[in-house]
Structure formats: structure tokens, C-alpha cells
Amino acid sequence: MRRATTVVLLSFTSLLAVAQTQGPNFIYEVACDAIADVISSESDVYYPETQEYTSDNFHWALSSTTNSTCTVEPGTAEDVSKVLLVLGVTRTPFGIKGAGHTANPGYSSTAGVQIAMTRFTEVTYDAEANVARIGAGNIWDNVYAGLEPYNVSVVGGRVSGIGVAGFTLGGGYSFKSNEYGLTVDTVVGFEVVLPTGIIVNATADENSDLFFGLKGGFNNFGIVTTFYLQTHPQTAVWGGTIVTTGVDDEVVAATQNFYNNVTDPKAAILTTFNYDAALGMSITEMTLYYNAPTPPDGMFDDFIALPSLTQNVSTRSYLSLILSTVEASDGLRGYFHTVSLYDYSTSLLNAIVNETEFWRGQLESDVPGVFISYDVEPILPSVFSHGSDSAWPPSRENGILPLNIYYAWASPENDTLINHIMAQSADYLTQIAVAEGQDVAETSLYPNYALYNTTMERIYAGNLPRLREIKAKYDPFNVMGLSGGWKF
Incomplete structure (x- = not known):
């Protein structure tokens, strides 16, 4: 749908005067x-x-x-280019939406122009290079389905409906991270x-500096239209x-036993x-x-024995496993937050279990529709050894176990x-970990989970000066600053 107008013929100076x-x-x-006037017929x-319009603005x-x-909805990289030029000249706020799973308000949405990457859905496989070419509008479900006929897969999201773009540009913890690292560690090109x-x-x-920045640096440098990811052989899985x-x-006993021994x-x-x-x-x-x-025999027996x-749980395709793990928001509001742990x-x-029960008691009678969730993710300490320098994590010396905190509720009030409660809970659990001897008081937080008022220093730490230099080089007029998200 396009709407003709003559107002675009005004000079930018005239527009500013009228806008006042x-x-x-x-x-x-x-x-x-x-x-609408400059894009091709491949876009709308x-x-x-x-x-x-409703679908493009919808978020999880x-x-x-x-x-x-x-x-x-741009359909080509060339049209994305035209869109960015218009937005830069008019200084119009914009959002860039892959699948819309971010829980931070305004990070991929806007009152200005919403860019929906929904038409970038290519999934192709280069068998000679062992690389998948993946459009930025995909969800991981579609990627796994597209690669399944070739008996290969990639390191990606763990539940159905997660978008490729934000997940990858923020790091990407996966079921396969113990084997291959984060998703950013498997990117060979953007x-x-x-x-x-x-x-x-x-x-x-x-x-190469842009490559470094995009691996965990989100949309600070431009709009990614295609990801090139390393593939690996994929058999049936169990889970x-x-x-x-x-x-x-x-x-708790089963989780502790798995973490200590597997x-x-x-x-x-x-x-x-x-x-x-x-x-x-x-x-x-679980x-x-x-x-x-x-x-292997016995590895998951503690869990299977639980009432x-x-x-x-069964032997199934990898795609089947992902499709069975739907993360529904049920039309609620929601935030994520995180605690970085080493153990x-x-x-x-x-203490994590007690947080769920404590805040239940505080909120269930006063906050309609409240849902409280603390997600324990035991990951091998070698997780960061699979990759090279990237915007995130700022240090690869120790693998981070990101505790995922998620709250949902019904009313904007x-x-x-x-x-406030989520930040308080994260601080409390951090203090417990520090008291046990974990040096995590200032450890970098995983950006895909971090609450929106987390400081940039707490996420990117010593990488910030370098990232700001890269940002200034590739975006000298701060056009990407008109969009939401973590900004350098």
C-alpha cells in the first residue's frame, strides 16, 4: 500500500520550519x-x-x-539503503524488528517508522563452504526447517518463535553452546x-572492525540483512x-548433580x-x-524419575524439539533481566527458588496476571573458548552462566x-553469589537478557571505547541513534 503526497517535494529546511x-x-x-516514493516494487x-501494519508493529x-x-517492509538491501537515507535526512525515529521478541520497551519499536524485516526470509546452504545464508527476517524455526533436508544445522535459539537477528546480534546462548560457543562465535559474515x-x-x-562490533553490538552500526553462519552435521536429538x-x-538436587558431574x-x-x-x-x-x-545411560535419570x-522427552528431530518448547507471553507485558554467574x-x-516464592507472596494479590520465572542455565565454563574477540562478551577469560529472570503482568500501572523488583532481585542474588566467593559484582551482563536501564558499562565493560570508535567510523551522523536499543 502506498500513499501519494506532494509534501515530499518540500526542502528539508522547509520541513523543519513547518515541523516547529x-x-x-x-x-x-x-x-x-x-x-513510499523511493522504494522499489519489492517493498511496501x-x-x-x-x-x-498491525503485524509489523506486533511484539511478543x-x-x-x-x-x-x-x-x-523492505524486500531488498537496496531498499533498506533508501529507507535509511530518508530517515537520516529527516531525523525520524525508527525501529528495526526481526521477530519482535525483545522485552525492553522501544528497543525494536517506535512512534516513528517501524522497519519490519519480515521479507528477508532466505535460508540457503552452501555445502562446499559448510555455511548457511540466513535472512534477517527469519525465526529459528524456519532456519532449522530449511537446513533439515541437508542434515545440518546451526547454533541458534532454544524455543519456538525467536528471531535470528536480535538473538545473533546480542550474542546467542544455545543448546549447542557447550559444543560450538555462542551464535556470534559461528558467524562468518554479515x-x-x-x-x-x-x-x-x-x-x-x-x-574486520565492523565484524567485531556486530558480534554482540546489535544495531549500532547499520541494519544487517543477511547472516552467514557455520553449519554442523545434525542427527536426530534426544530431549x-x-x-x-x-x-x-x-x-534442585537433580540440577545440582547435572551441573557438578556432566x-x-x-x-x-x-x-x-x-x-x-x-x-x-x-x-x-526442565x-x-x-x-x-x-x-549416555544415567545422565538424565534424576530428571526422568521426577513425578x-x-x-x-523423546528421540526426535532438532526442529521437533524446538517446536515443542513454545514460550508464550499470553498477551501480557514483560521484562527480562539477568545475573551473571560462574557457579x-x-x-x-x-535462593533462586525462594525468590520465586517470595515475590509471589508480595505480588499475587496486587499485580493482576503476574507470572514470575527464574531460568537456570548450567553451561560449561569453556563456553567462551570456542570464539574470538567480539563486542560481547568483553572478556573470554571465564564462561558466564546467565540466570534469566522474566516477569510478566497485565497492567501498565x-x-x-x-x-524495581527485578533489579532488586538480581542485586540480591548477585550478593549471595559474591558471599559464596564468586567475583561477579561487576561481571558483564548478557545483553539479550539485561533490563533496559542497565548501564552500557555493565554490559560492554572495557570494549566500550573501541565500540564507540567503530560506531563513529561507520555512523558519523548517528543515524542509528534514532533507533532503539543499547547505544554506544
């Missing part, structure tokens, strides 16, 4: 119409009251969704549209989810302690994974309260 009386929405509308601009968490002035409109490739040999209630002591890089677990107001009860979920059709409400003790695991 008309307000910023005038410029936003001008930018929308200018984009959509306005309110269209299905495409209701609190991350903003009604933009218009949305644009196709990126710079804010100047130039389309470039970034690899270890070509634009699934067990849901229990009322047996947290046994779950060093096989093909194995992974996620143990999640939840309270769900919709069910009126606490439930615990996702088990082994990257082969059958795990379960539901259980779907899991039984006392720390019990509770936004500030939940933000």
Missing part, C-alpha cells in the same frame, strides 16, 4: 511518504488500519509494542546496510520438557522455576537436551514496580 508548528508527527508522516509501506511482549506512524546507504560485507578479513510441581528440592558438551538442560497467577500455582519446567538420538504433570551451588539454587 506542526510537531514531530508531521516529520514522521513526511518520512513515511518519502519512503503500510499505514494504520491495515493487517500488515505487549509492553514492547508501539503504534508507529507507518511501517515499511551483509549490512550502513547508515550512509552503502551495502557492505563484514568478515574477519573484510571490514523435551518435564513439568512438575511441589518437588523443588528434588529438582561435562559432555552434547548435553544441556534448562531448569525454570515459575509462579503463574493464571494457574494459581508454582510450576517447575528442558533436557542431548545432541544425539540417545544420551511430572506433563512430559514429552551454581545448592544454596544459590535454593505496574511497569515501574516490576522494573
